[in-house]
Amino acid sequence: MATGFFGEANRIKGSVYRGSFNGDDAAVKVMKGDVSSEINLLKRINHSNIIRLSGFCVHGGNTYLVYEHAANGSLSDWLHSNKQQTYSPLTWKQRVQIAYDVADALNYLHNYANPPYIHKNLKTGSILLDSVFRAKLSNFGLARTTANEEEEGGLQLTRHVVGTQGYMAPEYIENGVITPKLDVFAFGVVILELLSRREATAADEGGGDHEELLSSSIRKVLEGDNVREKLRGFIDHSLGQEYPLDLAFSMAQLAKSCVAHDLNTRPAIQEVFMTLSKILSSSLDWDPSYELEQSTSTGHPHGR
Template sequence: SSEINLLKMINHTNIIRLSGYCIHQGNTYLVYEYAYNGSLSDWLRSKKNQSSLTLSWKQRVQIAYDVGDAINYLHNFTNPPYIHKNLKTSNILLDGNFRAKLANFGLARMVENDDQGGVHMTRHVVGTHGYMAPEYIENGVVTPKLDVFGFGVVVLELLSGREAAAIDKKAGEQLLSAAVIRVLEGDNVREKLRGFIDPSLKNEYPLDLAFSMAQQAKLCVVDDPNARPAMSEILVTLSKILSSTLDWDPSDEFNCSSGSEPTRIASLNNISSDVATISTNTQVVVPVNCSCSGDYFQHNASYTLKDTSENYFTVANDTYQGLTTCQAMIAQNPYNARNLSVVCKSWSLTLYKFHDLQMATGYFGEANIIKGSFYRGSFKGDTAAVKVMKGDVSSEINLLKMINHSNVIRLSGFCVHQRNTYLYEYADNSSLSDWLCSNRNQSSLTLSWKQRIQIAYNVADAINYLHNFTNPPYIHKNLKTSNILLDGNFRAKLANFLARMVENDDHGLHLTRHVVSTRGNIDPYLENGVVTPKLDVFGFGVVILELLSGREAAAGDKKAGEELLFAPVSRVLKGDNVREKLRGFIDHSLRNEYPLKLAISIAQLAKLCCR
């Protein structure tokens, strides 16, 4: 149950996805996404068995980065954080493109708020020899640094092709974590490192990058957990190594294959119903010089192959999912079928009785109004934001059910009573726009320079997560300061999603006639209905400018008329006296308590976003 509960709550491209389950005769059967290339241990073991199968240097570095990114997500961006506790190569699966998927969360542990400094003690020490950190084996100490140790061993296996713990006839048991220290200390390090690295690579790797990888792994497996780096720090180093690896060995523009038979994507045998769903891990190109007919339904839209004269067509990778109602399903039943199956994926919402909401909000009294249709509610000592909804909000609900990020507002429950009511986590410090507005109104409340930078980073991290680490990716489409909430520590929480899913067949581009946004935050391209991830980048740039200047995205001036905030920043950064002009642009409530050099860098970044 612990693994199911965890996988229901998280969404990351490098974590295996749980898609369903079945309970039959007391046994529970779980259905996961399929990893076409098996486990990492299978590939490394095939080299020990002198198989012709091998992973290239570039694949190994990418796998290390993918695993590091997944662990960093668990440690820093899920709410609450988690420790995997069982990191090893057999729990790292590889998809069709050899991208890593972290699996087997049976030992995973939630980091509770009452864990002092993230430290937990256990008497039940379970793991695999060679991957377990010394403090865990000896004293049962569980911290995020336990995963860092395991990750270091995985990197060493990727480098060497050896097992984490192996028996040598002469030397006895050899731990890989100990071997790397001997390699990197003393003389002839380059020669010793070449002898340590997997011979199946046949010296086809950059030695300087291999040395950097080995040094990083060595830091991860030191005995003192406090001396090990955090996963966020490790990821910075791996990002540089991966970037240098791609420069060293760039990919071809296209990867093509040919043969007498096309690659099989899915088998649909003995079909008796009218609707079939094809699910794939990535966008694929399929030859269709054959007789085809029928409808393929994916995510509330139909894809009908009517003309088979074309040589290729693309298949997206989504299925029906999310919060829905019987009425909605009946409306989407094109064949008037008598029986409908409704599957709730990632169900983790609490269903509340309307009476509970009345009691929690003082019968939706004025004293508990936060803003608009938002009410403050108290549930067993915890505060939540209760929102009474009008119209169809299924897209926002579907998205918030599927994702888990510490800088995205969390949906915790709902109630169906005349109007739909939803419960969100409570943002103690209201919205960013409220704070910037208080500055404009000469209130004593103000955000410090440090708080503004932290807020900008939080928002960027949330948007980057939506664009690159949810499956499928999403575009927020409504990025502005009133949709950025601040918790008790002034950490940003992204809210109010007009989000659009990026389909595999979009090529990152979508056209819409329904343009909804706020003047000043809207990308000029959206005036033509063009929707891409760069739409969010533009909105983010405007948010940065508001954080810098304390001004509104679009403000009226009696003499000059309306001026959009992204227009004056170009004038500020051009020509002479940039430093003086920037000081005049920056929010006066900061009282010059900021580093001007960094302010210039932030303004330049915002300018690039708003081009």
């Protein structure tokens, strides 16, 4: 394992360094403390949209986790970096593909991994992009198995609430409730970020100390009158007219259902994945010239 002695030139971000492992590019994460739960999880699972753990070693009180290298870094950088010359806007099709990939990974974790897992730390910073912008879910340090859920009445409780502001579901913040719907809520926020290129939390436009949550702002967009105009105002302006408004509306509606305050009204990730599969298929068939023709006519999403 070679990393150039973890020099600054090889630092990717934080405690993650670029290196090589068996001749392949790798990302080496240096961690302190007990990371056995993350290692045990990643050793058990194998999915093309989940970052692959190639190996690990313990030395000098540190654990070195060797992952496959995601050449294009984190989704957070592509959506929110100030370095516009480095990070050009993602296309509509790339954004839908990324959402589909993450839903695929979550569907695997919730329904097909043995035992099933809740990620618990989903955010754009936990989504890495490979050389062709396919998504890889990472950061499994907070992941928790759902194997004992049935014995405990279908949910778990914790007094130790940890996470990132803007992505945490209300039942988790208020009561420490942990279910797979926790990931569904966070994924809804990720979809909204992909649509709008806005961050999960933003300073209150009124100038106060209060932060506005992206998960709350979508309700104002999709409720009431002039939904079409409000949605165009919400969607990332760098896309211009280069997106299908009807499919963007479907994505926004899906995200809104994912960030519902009541966890019981949120869809299961399997349903989310199936919906995104249809949106992706339609997006890949979409012809930009059609949208230009439609932009001068009425029709498509009206106020509901």
